[in-house]
Amino acid sequence: LVIPRVEQYTFSSVTPSSSSVLTTWTEGEQVDPTGRAFPRLKNDLILRAAKGEETERVPVWVMRQAGRYLPEFRKVKKEHEFFEIVRTPELATIVTLQPIDRYNNLLDAAIIFSDILVVPQALGLVVEMLPGKGPSFPNPLASPEDMKRLKKKVDVHKELQYVFDAITMTRHALEGRVPLIGFSGAPWTLMAYMVEGGGSKTFSKAKAWIFQHPKESHELLQRITDVSVDYLVAQVHAGAQMLQIFESWAGELGPNEFEKFSLPYLIQIARRVKAELGPEKAVPMTVFAKGAWFALDELSDPSSGFDVVSLDWSHTPAGAKGVSRGRVTLQGNLDPTVLLGGEDAIVEATEKMVRGFFGGADGRKKYIANLGHGILPDVSVDAMEVFLKTVHRVGREVAAEGWSEAEGEADM
Numbered sequence: 001l002v003i004p005r006v007e008q009y010t011f012s013s014v015t016p017s018s019s020s021v022l023t024t025w026t027e028g029e030q031v032d033p034t035g036r037a038f039p040r041l042k043n044d045l046i047l048r049a050a051k052g053e054e055t056e057r058v059p060v061w062v063m064r065q066a067g068r069y070l071p072e073f074r075k076v077k078k079e080h081e082f083f084e085i086v087r088t089p090e091l092a093t094i095v096t097l098q099p100i101d102r103y104n105n106l107l108d109a110a111i112i113f114s115d116i117l118v119v120p121q122a123l124g125l126v127v128e129m130l131p132g133k134g135p136s137f138p139n140p141l142a143s144p145e146d147m148k149r150l151k152k153k154v155d156v157h158k159e160l161q162y163v164f165d166a167i168t169m170t171r172h173a174l175e176g177r178v179p180l181i182g183f184s185g186a187p188w189t190l191m192a193y194m195v196e197g198g199g200s201k202t203f204s205k206a207k208a209w210i211f212q213h214p215k216e217s218h219e220l221l222q223r224i225t226d227v228s229v230d231y232l233v234a235q236v237h238a239g240a241q242m243l244q245i246f247e248s249w250a251g252e253l254g255p256n257e258f259e260k261f262s263l264p265y266l267i268q269i270a271r272r273v274k275a276e277l278g279p280e281k282a283v284p285m286t287v288f289a290k291g292a293w294f295a296l297d298e299l300s301d302p303s304s305g306f307d308v309v310s311l312d313w314s315h316t317p318a319g320a321k322g323v324s325r326g327r328v329t330l331q332g333n334l335d336p337t338v339l340l341g342g343e344d345a346i347v348e349a350t351e352k353m354v355r356g357f358f359g360g361a362d363g364r365k366k367y368i369a370n371l372g373h374g375i376l377p378d379v380s381v382d383a384m385e386v387f388l389k390t391v392h393r394v395g396r397e398v399a400a401e402g403w404s405e406a407e408g409e410a411d412m
């Protein structure tokens with residue numbers, strides 16, 4: 001692996017976008033919950049892209065970047081169970097840093113190693129991670145009656161302090177190399193797991209709930225929302241510099257049901273988290289509503305409260321930009337299986353994507369490269385490197401072309 005030299009990013013060459021919504025980002029010194037100063041951030045590229053500012057290249061990170069495709073992760077997994085890693089701040093820190101260390105200077109963000117299912121656990125449900133099978137709830141919510149089993153009041157500091165400790169520890173260990181992303185599952189996706197008891201082909205149990213028991217479904221979604229707001233706010237206090245909400249099963253709902261059972265809770269989360277943090281502490285928020293191509297217009301509306309919309313691979317860059325109309329930063333959206341296609345396929349698809357989202361008259365801003373869903377376990381570490389390097393190269397090329405075009409115009 002060739003490790004590039006440390007780059008310095010200038011703050012002065014960019015002008016803040018007038019369309020950056022709702023928040024300001026604290027650029028001064030930030031302290032952890034004990035009052036100890038966090039290391040100064042050396043690479044704020046992704047935060048500037050989220051704010052809508054022009055960037056000199058394209059920031060990039062990858063969903064599930066700390067995961068089974070990494071041999072160093074599999075090594076940790078041999079000795080420790082999944083939720084043991086999640087609950088042990090030292091282990092979560094080590095694993096979060098693995099891709100950052102391996103792809104030194106190629107990744108522009110770290111995402112805290114945890115899982116969306118810690119919130120159902122905090123609500124009182126048992127969740128196991130079965131090797132090779134994924135998450136499993138021994139006692140899912142079979143009917144609305146079962147909601148009695150959920151904790152009425154959840155103190156996130158009592159139930160999930162290990163996540164906050166992992167965030168604080170990781171933020172120190174990162175030494176300001178890249179920002180740290182916190183996350184949570186969106187209410188519908190968590191409800192789907194809580195009712196189905198695990199993954200599902202049809203989600204027929206969870207979907208039957210929303211049609212048979214709409215009132216109780218809203219009650220459940222609201223309870224998950226309330227915990228999620230506290231959970232996300234506390235992640236920022238612990239040191240998270242950006243937040244992503246994973247609505248992984250959005251596409252299981254049609255547009256009408258998404259409108260009722262997903263979107264209102266996503267918006268509520270973004271608005272309440274920002275209101276509770278206030279303008280001084282608010283951080284950029286990303287929504288990933290997988291499969292909800294029909295909701296891009298609404299999610300791009302500044303009133304939704306999101307700064308970044310993460311796209312799956314069902315969008316073309318031109319199509320997504322046409323609908324989103326520069327109101328938010330777009331993130332995504334390479335089909336994760338392209339990384340199984342070999343170097344030529346990766347370079348070609350990545351180049352097309354980066355030029356599509358970052359190029360053009362309105363380009364050089366509002367774009368963060370990522371995959372359209374998590375990286376697959378059978379991707380090689382070299383394929384990941386090809387993807388990251390291609391994003392860097394093409395992003396710089398597009399930015400340079402843009403600047404010379406602008407100079408050309410000024411000459412005329």
Ligand SMILES: Cc1c2[nH]c(c1CCC(=O)O)Cc1[nH]c(c(CCC(=O)O)c1C)Cc1[nH]c(c(CCC(=O)O)c1C)Cc1[nH]c(c(C)c1CCC(=O)O)C2
Pocket residue numbers: 062063064065066067068077082111112113114115116117129131132133134135183199246248373374
């Ligand atoms: C739906 C969902 C889950 N978890 C998550 C989502 C939303 C994102 C998405 O849609 O992929 C989110 C998640 N899960 C994990 C992270 C860590 C941070 C990262 O590197 O992105 C994040 C952000 C670790 C993990 N979460 C899980 C692993 C694999 C654990 C193992 O080694 O067996 C990791 C690294 C397990 C998990 N956890 C979950 C499933 C369905 C599975 C099993 C399938 C799989 O392995 O991908 C629930």
